[in-house]
Amino acid sequence: xxxxxxxxxxxxxxxxxxxxxxxxxxxxxxxxxxxxxxxxxxxxxxxxxxxxxxxxxxxxxxxxxxxxxxxxxxxxxxxxxxxxxxxxxxxxxxxxxxxxxxxxxxxxxxxxxxxxxxxxxxxxxxxxxxxxxxxxxxxxxxxxxxxxxxxxxxxxxxxxxxxxxxxxxxxxxxxxxxxxxxxxxxxxxxxxxxxxxxxxxxxxxxxxxxxxxxxxxxxxxxxxxxxxxxxxxxxxxxxxxxxxxx
Amino acid sequence: xxxxxxxxxxxxxxxxxxxxxxxxxxxxxxxxxxxxxxxxxxxxxxxxxxxxxxxxxxxxxxxxxxxxxxxxxxxxxxxxxxxxxxxxxxxxxxxxxxxxxxxxxxxxxxxxxxxxxxxxxxxxxxxxxxxxxxxxxxxxxxxxxxxxxxxxxxxxxxxxxxxxxxxxxxxxxxxxxxxxxxxxxxxxxxxxxxxxxxxxxxxxxxxxxxxxxxxxxxxxxxxxxxxxxxxxxxxxxxxxxxxxxx
Numbered sequence: 001x002x003x004x005x006x007x008x009x010x011x012x013x014x015x016x017x018x019x020x021x022x023x024x025x026x027x028x029x030x031x032x033x034x035x036x037x038x039x040x041x042x043x044x045x046x047x048x049x050x051x052x053x054x055x056x057x058x059x060x061x062x063x064x065x066x067x068x069x070x071x072x073x074x075x076x077x078x079x080x081x082x083x084x085x086x087x088x089x090x091x092x093x094x095x096x097x098x099x100x101x102x103x104x105x106x107x108x109x110x111x112x113x114x115x116x117x118x119x120x121x122x123x124x125x126x127x128x129x130x131x132x133x134x135x136x137x138x139x140x141x142x143x144x145x146x147x148x149x150x151x152x153x154x155x156x157x158x159x160x161x162x163x164x165x166x167x168x169x170x171x172x173x174x175x176x177x178x179x180x181x182x183x184x185x186x187x188x189x190x191x192x193x194x195x196x197x198x199x200x201x202x203x204x205x206x207x208x209x210x211x212x213x214x215x216x217x218x219x220x221x222x223x224x225x226x227x228x229x230x231x232x233x234x235x236x237x238x239x240x241x242x243x244x245x246x
Numbered sequence: 247x248x249x250x251x252x253x254x255x256x257x258x259x260x261x262x263x264x265x266x267x268x269x270x271x272x273x274x275x276x277x278x279x280x281x282x283x284x285x286x287x288x289x290x291x292x293x294x295x296x297x298x299x300x301x302x303x304x305x306x307x308x309x310x311x312x313x314x315x316x317x318x319x320x321x322x323x324x325x326x327x328x329x330x331x332x333x334x335x336x337x338x339x340x341x342x343x344x345x346x347x348x349x350x351x352x353x354x355x356x357x358x359x360x361x362x363x364x365x366x367x368x369x370x371x372x373x374x375x376x377x378x379x380x381x382x383x384x385x386x387x388x389x390x391x392x393x394x395x396x397x398x399x400x401x402x403x404x405x406x407x408x409x410x411x412x413x414x415x416x417x418x419x420x421x422x423x424x425x426x427x428x429x430x431x432x433x434x435x436x437x438x439x440x441x442x443x444x445x446x447x448x449x450x451x452x453x454x455x456x457x458x459x460x461x462x463x464x465x466x467x468x469x470x471x472x473x474x475x476x477x478x479x480x481x482x483x484x485x486x487x488x489x490x491x492x
């Protein structure tokens with residue numbers, strides 16, 4: 001069995017998320033269907049990030065094992081793209097060490113959230129950004145974002161009902177860029193809890209709207225209680241930007 | 247009768263173009279349907295540019311006359327956007343002089359064509375740019391673009407079969423921007439013939455591919471013969487960017 005990895009870009013609009021689900025269009029499902037045509041056995045793929053319905057990827061990394069691919073590694077993107085729908089593109093392929101695992105081997109992932117600010121929604125960003133009509137206090141959002149950097153218990157930002165061993169994660173960086181009408185918030189961490197980025201963005205937007213302050217964020221982190229947090233923002237602004245491995 | 251104008255943005259992907267056609271989704275059709283709900287009479291709108299199927303607008307200007315709008319001018323965008331599909335947004339409204347006509351009063355229009363250059367098609371630009379896999383000679387394209395600026399007979403760049411009084415137009419500026427993977431060519435003229443921008447882009451791309459040179463462009467202009475020109479490029483890269491009035 002050889003281990004392979006693929007870099008995959010997709011627009012999530014038409015999909016029920018990355019993870020395979022019966023009778024639903026999913027990224028994993030489309031990739032496995034396409035790979036089945038290039039291999040002699042059934043192939044299961046693993047994604048670095050399990051993106052939700054409507055979430056996009058610029059740099060999802062997917063790994064899988066196979067003993068019988070009918071196509072050389074370097075040709076995989078071309079062969080797969082002929083079989084995949086236009087909103088999913090494989091843009092890179094590599095052989096990796098046997099024990100490589102797209103999710104477990106990842107050292108760091110970066111997600112970006114996009115916000116379009118203007119008096120009217122923008123037709124070209126409607127699938128790729130959250131529309132915010134009112135001005136936001138970006139310098140204050142940036143100040144408060146620093147409270148969310150470090151090795152912290154992010155329980156208050158995990159979707160309620162998710163079961164994980166620990167809700168502690170190391171947030172390495174949060175970068176805000178608010179020049180022009182398209183604003184971005186970029187999160188880099190060793191891992192993310194379910195809906196964590198969209199919950200963090202909800203809280204930072206409430207900071208920008210002067211509804212939440214630094215003390216509220218400190219209290220929220222200490223509480224570990226998702227019910228005290230801000231609303232989860234819409235998925236269409238979220239992009240899995242890149243994944244870093246050793 | 248009062249004369250109004252609207253600034254309209256739209257993604258052309260789902261439409262058979264601006265101009266109304268029976269049993270086809272068109273921008274004009276959607277605007278007139280929405281306006282019918284805000285007026286006491288049937289309203290016909292005129293667009294500054296008759297964009298084709300799949301062509302987008304960031305700054306289309308539309309004018310119409312009405313004696314009985316039920317909404318104040320400043321509220322028109324909000325009222326219309328509630329009635330329009332999400333891929334059409336009215337982003338401005340004004341009262342104008344009685345004889346204002348979005349198409350005939352226009353002094354200058356600017357169209358932009360977008361080209362995405364990379365080894366694989368980009369899922370996020372697939373509706374908004376032409377994908378070009380190979381490198382293009384952009385400095386040579388820019389040199390040749392200067393031959394197309396001025397008051398010239400653009401007959402060789404007009405779709406065959408179009409009937410207009412004159413095929414002479416004044417091209418005020420052609421700007422090429424080729425930094426990064428998304429390249430743009432921007433055309434500003436006093437008017438454009440049918441499919442002229444997409445035919446000009448086809449010729450400039452052939453310059454970038456070293457298939458066409460300056461002498462060929464001079465000969466093409468002199469011939470006035472569309473059949474000697476390059477292929478018309480796909481509509482999804484084309485944006486009506488802005489319209490200038492006195």
